[in-house]
Amino acid sequence: MVTLGLDIGTTTISAVVAEEGRVLAAETLANDAALPGKDWERMQDPQRILLLARQAIDTLLKRFPQTQRIGVTGQQHGIVYLDEAGNPVSPLYTWQDQRGRQPMKDGGTYIGQLQLLTGYSVPAGYGMATHFYNLKNGLVPREAATFCTIHDLAAMVLAGRSTAAIDVSDAASFGLFDLKQGCFDLDAVRAAGMDPAILPQLANDPCLGTGPLGLPVYRAIGDNQASFLGATGGQTQCMLVNVGTGSQFSVHVPSYMVCEGLETRPFPTGGYLLVGAALCGGRSWALLERFFRDTVQMVTGHAPENCYQAMSSALEHAVQNQPSPTILPLFQGTRSDPEIRASITGLSPDTFTPLAFMEGMTRGMAEELRKMYGQYLAAGGSPLPLYGSGNGLRLNRHLCIAMEKAFSLPLHLAENQEEAACGAALFAARW
Numbered sequence: 162m163v164t165l166g167l168d169i170g171t172t173t174i175s176a177v178v179a180e181e182g183r184v185l186a187a188e189t190l191a192n193d194a195a196l197p198g199k200d201w202e203r204m205q206d207p208q209r210i211l212l213l214a215r216q217a218i219d220t221l222l223k224r225f226p227q228t229q230r231i232g233v234t235g236q237q238h239g240i241v242y243l244d245e246a247g248n249p250v251s252p253l254y255t256w257q258d259q260r261g262r263q264p265m266k267d268g269g270t271y272i273g274q275l276q277l278l279t280g281y282s283v284p285a286g287y288g289m290a291t292h293f294y295n296l297k298n299g300l301v302p303r304e305a306a307t308f309c310t311i312h313d314l315a316a317m318v319l320a321g322r323s324t325a326a327i328d329v330s331d332a333a334s335f336g337l338f339d340l341k342q343g344c345f346d347l348d349a350v351r352a353a354g355m356d357p358a359i360l361p362q363l364a365n366d367p368c369l370g371t372g373p374l375g376l377p378v379y380r381a382i383g384d385n386q387a388s389f390l391g392a393t394g395g396q397t398q399c400m401l402v403n404v405g406t407g408s409q410f411s412v413h414v415p416s417y418m419v420c421e422g423l424e425t426r427p428f429p430t431g432g433y434l435l436v437g438a439a440l441c442g443g444r445s446w447a448l449l450e451r452f453f454r455d456t457v458q459m460v461t462g463h464a465p466e467n468c469y470q471a472m473s474s475a476l477e478h479a480v481q482n483q484p485s486p487t488i489l490p491l492f493q494g495t496r497s498d499p500e501i502r503a504s505i506t507g508l509s510p511d512t513f514t515p516l517a518f519m520e521g522m523t524r525g526m527a528e529e530l531r532k533m534y535g536q537y538l539a540a541g542g543s544p545l546p547l548y549g550s551g552n553g554l555r556l557n558r559h560l561c562i563a564m565e566k567a568f569s570l571p572l573h574l575a576e577n578q579e580e581a582a583c584g585a586a587l588f589a590a591r592w
Contacts, residue, residue, distance in 0.1 A: 165221060165228050165376075166391075166586030167214055168384065168579065169235030169312045171255060174210065176217040177579050178225045179586040182394045184577045186224060188217045196252050201259040203286075204252035207241045207311060214315050222374070231319060231378045232589030234387035234581050235312025237334035240288040242305035243314070247323035250302040253311045260294040261285030271297065279349035281337050288335030293353055309361045310334070316381040321372030326364035329427040330383035340425055340433070341417050367592040379589040382429040384581045389413070389434060391584030392550035392575040395591065397430065399546040402530050402564055402572075403580075404553030408442030410533040411435065412545065420540040423533060429588060435542075437533035442526070443553030445490035445503075446560070449522050453515065469556075475516055476523075476559045485520035486512045490529065523560045527567035534568060550575040 163185070168175045175189040194209035222228055238256035241249050254260075261272040262285045269277075271294045276282050283290045288308065295301045309317070309325040317325045329343055337353070339346045347357050364380040371377050389411055393399050400412040410423075415432045419425060423435040441448075450468050458464035465471075486507045494501045511517070538544070547570040554561050554574060565572050577583045 162230070162590050163225060163228050164230045164232060164586040164590045165218065165225075166232045166234070166387075166579075166582040166584065166589070167218060167312075167315065168387070168582035168585060169210060169214060169233075169315060170384070170581070171236050171257065174213045174217055175579050175582045176214075176221050177577075177582040177586060178221050178228060179577075179583055179590075181590075182577075182583070182587055184579065184583055186221060187579050187582070188220045189579075190217055194253075201263065203255045203257035203259070205255055205311070207249040207253045207314060210253065210311055211315060211318060218319075218374070228376065230589040231374070231376050232585035232587070233312050233316040233319070233378070233381040234384045234585040234588075235310060235315070235381065237310060237331060237383045237385065238287045239310060240291055240308040240335065241311055241314055242302050242308045243325060244302075244304045245306045245323075247317060247325065249314060250304050254291045254295075256286040258291060259285045261287070261290035263294065265297075275353055278353045279337060279346075281346070281349055283336035289337045289350075289353075289355075292355065292359075296355060305359065307359055307361050310381065312381040312384075313361070316369055316378055319372045319374065320369035320378035322370055325361050326369060326380060327361045328364055328380045328382045328429050330386045330429050331381060332361070332363055333427050334383055340427065343427065367588075377589075379592065380429075382585065382588055383426070385409075385411070385426065385436060386429055386434055387582075387584030387588065388550065388580040389428075389584065390430075390587050391577055391580035391582070393548045394576075395587045396546070396548075397428070397432065399548055400534070400544075401548045401550060402554070402568075403549070403551040404443045404526070404557075404560065405551040406442060406444050406553075408439040408526065408530060408551070408553065410437045410530045410537075412534075412537055412542065414542065418540060418542070420537055420542070422536045430591070435537055437530070437536070439490075439526075439529045440493040440495060441490055441503075443551065445492060445522055445526055446553065446557060448492060449518065472519055473557070473559070476519055479516055479520065483517065483520065484509070484512050485517040485524065488518070488521040488525035490522060490525045519559075523557070523563040524567070526560060527563040530564070531567040544570065546573065547571065548573045548575060550580050552578075 242251040
């Protein structure tokens with residue numbers, strides 16, 4: 162079956178046509194829908210996004226008229242308000258928006274007050290934190306009947322609907338969600354002074370309907386879950402390490418499970434995804450490359466275009482298992498402790514070399530994700546096949562080797578680069 166997957170990201174909008182998990186073609190457009198605002202606001206124009214999404218879809222459907230279904234995914238947590246007819250009546254407040262961190266007149270922050278009222282920790286940028294701020298500051302449009310993610314809006318329009326019906330993976334991304342029961346915690350919503358009537362309804366059926374394109378459109382799913390499906394070829398009983406600018410460890414579990422250091426997220430095909438995130442990830446390697454490039458410029462007066470090829474070549478000729486310093490690549494802290502920073506220990510005359518620093522960095526990047534794997538095992542989880550995705554792994558064979566050593570498992574590198582869009586296509590194809 163040939164299906165189309167749409168991924169509405171923060172900076173790009175991508176679509177793929179896939180058959181049995183194999184991508185036949187892809188179309189990617191820059192998401193230029195950003196709107197001006199205060200330095201802590203992050204807003205986008207939903208109508209512009211819908212236009213770009215339709216442009217990407219139309220381009221692929223002209224090439225592949227045999228396409229049978231459409232799946233949708235995109236940036237989680239953010240919200241756009243809709244009126245009763247399903248029209249957007251506000252900007253998209255993205256997951257990067259920081260209004261929840263702003264100070265309240267009587268002290269504290271909006272997210273701090275929300276936690277006091279509900280007992281839930283809801284990060285800034287999550288839909289409930291954004292809505293709480295807007296409610297307190299009179300910014301909820303009078304005509305707003307509900308809110309949803311931007312990809313839920315796109316799926317609704319493509320399905321020819323006037324009401325949004327969202328997947329549990331997106332609903333949970335807003336906050337104030339009971340993961341065990343699979344629904345919003347209405348008592349917590351009321352405790353925050355919010356009217357539950359504005360909450361979007363959860364989708365009961367996988368297919369939302371057949372819209373103007375004449376193709377069945379399936380409910381949108383969160384991009385984290387879609388990326389997991391896309392990277393593993395639709396497999397669920399497995400683990401995934403993803404290394405991009407940041408990095409993540411994810412593992413699917415069949416039933417609700419709490420694991421220290423990992424977030425539990427609903428999975429659209431059943432079960433849950435345990436997710437741990439490292440804030441720096443692949444940026445650690447980029448920082449080391451910049452250090453080498455700056456050093457070359459300091460010594461020679463000329464900066465090379467980049468040092469990645471030289472770094473890779475040096476590692477290719479390195480002696481195996483040579484000593485290296487221990488590097489904790491926490492350059493941007495952690496989610497639980499944003500103030501903590503990276504460290505280097507175990508320096509000696511033998512390890513104070515560029516090659517040893519490269520070895521130490523790859524091991525440190527792998528070890529950060531392996532610790533999350535260790536927390537999963539400590540909570541009662543079992544080893545599963547390990548998959549890898551993201552350019553941080555695709556472009557760095559030595560990091561792949563470091564991952565295999567850290568996890569003591571072979572690493573299956575994802576074939577498809579547009580993992581989220583591919584995952585949306587796979588989700589639509591499985592029903």
